[in-house]
Amino acid sequence: MTGMGYDAYIDAVSAAMDLPIGPDHRPGTARFLAIAVEMAAILETVDLDDAELVLAPVFRLPDLPEDADA
Secondary structure, X not given: OOOOOHHHHHHHHHHHOOOOOOOOOHHHHXXXXXXXXXXXXXXXXXXXXXXXOOOOOOOOOOOOOHHHHO
């Protein structure tokens, strides 16, 4: 998170989501964001070939007969 501190980010996102972050939880939230930044930096170093990208299948519910809810 370049150019913006974690406190400002926590304030902005918690206000946007209408999800208050209490003072006791702010240090842990900031630490989590720091860990997430570290993990993202590691992942950014991995070269990924789009041709080898394999997506997982999407589960779709089967169509139910009309009388299924009886």
